[in-house]
Amino acid sequence: MSEPRWLTPDQSEVWAKYRRVRRELQRAQDQQLQRDSGLSAADYALLAPLSESPDGVLRARELGAEVGWERSRLSHQISRMEKRGLVTREACADDARGSMVRLTEKGREAIEAAAPAHAENVQQLVFDPLTPDEVRIFGDVLDRILGAVERNSR
Amino acid sequence: MSEPRWLTPDQSEVWAKYRRVRRELQRAQDQQLQRDSGLSAADYALLAPLSESPDGVLRARELGAEVGWERSRLSHQISRMEKRGLVTREACADDARGSMVRLTEKGREAIEAAAPAHAENVQQLVFDPLTPDEVRIFGDVLDRILGAVERNSR
DNA sequence: ACCAGGTTGTTGACATGTCACCGACTTCAC
DNA sequence: GTGAAGTCGGTGACATGTCAACAACCTGGT
Numbered sequence: 001m002s003e004p005r006w007l008t009p010d011q012s013e014v015w016a017k018y019r020r021v022r023r024e025l026q027r028a029q030d031q032q033l034q035r036d037s038g039l040s041a042a043d044y045a046l047l048a049p050l051s052e053s054p055d056g057v058l059r060a061r062e063l064g065a066e067v068g069w070e071r072s073r074l075s076h077q078i079s080r081m082e083k084r085g086l087v088t089r090e091a092c093a094d095d096a097r098g099s100m101v102r103l104t105e106k107g108r109e110a111i112e113a114a115a116p117a118h119a120e121n122v123q124q125l126v127f128d129p130l131t132p133d134e135v136r137i138f139g140d141v142l143d144r145i146l147g148a149v150e151r152n153s154r
Numbered sequence: 155m156s157e158p159r160w161l162t163p164d165q166s167e168v169w170a171k172y173r174r175v176r177r178e179l180q181r182a183q184d185q186q187l188q189r190d191s192g193l194s195a196a197d198y199a200l201l202a203p204l205s206e207s208p209d210g211v212l213r214a215r216e217l218g219a220e221v222g223w224e225r226s227r228l229s230h231q232i233s234r235m236e237k238r239g240l241v242t243r244e245a246c247a248d249d250a251r252g253s254m255v256r257l258t259e260k261g262r263e264a265i266e267a268a269a270p271a272h273a274e275n276v277q278q279l280v281f282d283p284l285t286p287d288e289v290r291i292f293g294d295v296l297d298r299i300l301g302a303v304e305r306n307s308r
Numbered sequence: 309a310c311c312a313g314g315t316t317g318t319t320g321a322c323a324t325g326t327c328a329c330c331g332a333c334t335t336c337a338c
Numbered sequence: 339g340t341g342a343a344g345t346c347g348g349t350g351a352c353a354t355g356t357c358a359a360c361a362a363c364c365t366g367g368t
């Protein structure tokens with residue numbers, strides 16, 4: 001093996017800043033959601049695609065693909081949300097292995113109550129501090145990194 | 155209350171991309187670390203500042219400040235790493251409330267074995283796909299967001 | 309029809325993170 | 339000095355995430 005490619009000081013700084021934003025932004029959003037609506041970020045992540053689908057029903061597989069979660073994590077989270085009355089499980093007509101997840105009335109009320117404050121929070125923390133040019137380049141940067149990560153995992 | 159400030163389609167796309175990068179990049183790094191060195195990302199996060207400090211010792215408070223963790227999370231993680239022989243706890247001479255965390259020989263070997271591959275991974279996934287200009291602007295963007303988050307939590 | 313191999317969702321064990329609280333100690337105003 | 343208030347680290351209960359294994363089912367070639 002050749003000499004390791006250590007990070008330069010500039011790179012280290014950017015990398016540390018990225019990890020800090022990841023941590024602090026996540027924390028800020030968890031707290032805002034919990035405080036204003038009693039929902040966790042995980043709850044919100046599942047409720048959002050459900051509320052946008054016709055009849056508030058999605059096959060578990062589709063829901064998992066929407067949020068990019070593994071099946072196990074999804075199943076556990078659905079169980080917890082089912083216990084709190086936010087969603088229900090139903091059999092899948094097409095495929096007897098499958099399972100459908102349905103938004104309850106309570107679940108719909110919860111997401112609709114939470115959405116405006118959540119959107120305002122994202123605006124304030126992410127988009128208000130950026131110029132339109134920066135938003136565009138930020139999107140490009142994310143695309144490039146995502147491409148590298150996907151190439152990496154294949 | 156006035157009309158909620160919903161995200162525009164462009165904003166939604168950038169925001170979804172950010173969450174995806176957060177998730178996939180984290181997953182890629184967890185797996186690389188675990189596979190190549192048997193360390194978790196949490197292990198690495200604590201071992202790195204410890205290995206850079208003189209004698210491999212830091213007061214728990216300092217270590218917590220370095221990584222930006224709460225005291226409870228830090229304490230639990232140190233307990234787990236102590237059990238695996240990566241660090242030890244010692245009394246703090248200056249302040250009887252305090253507790254010092256010391257890297258063991260095994261801990262130092264682990265971080266030194268893990269560091270080169272981890273650096274290479276960050277280079278490949280984050281910096282290789284970006285131009286120097288993009289890296290600079292990415293840093294600015296992170297600064298702006300961090301500023302907004304900090305203003306928000308005070 | 310059959311069955312080998314892939315898919316789907318669930319479960320239990322375990323690792324990790326959060327929260328509320330405590331006990332010991334330090335700091336500071338008086 | 340002394341007491342109130344703050345700081346520090348740790349703990350237990352619980353929420354969340356990961357992993358390996360499983361049962362049930364679908365799909366394709368034969």
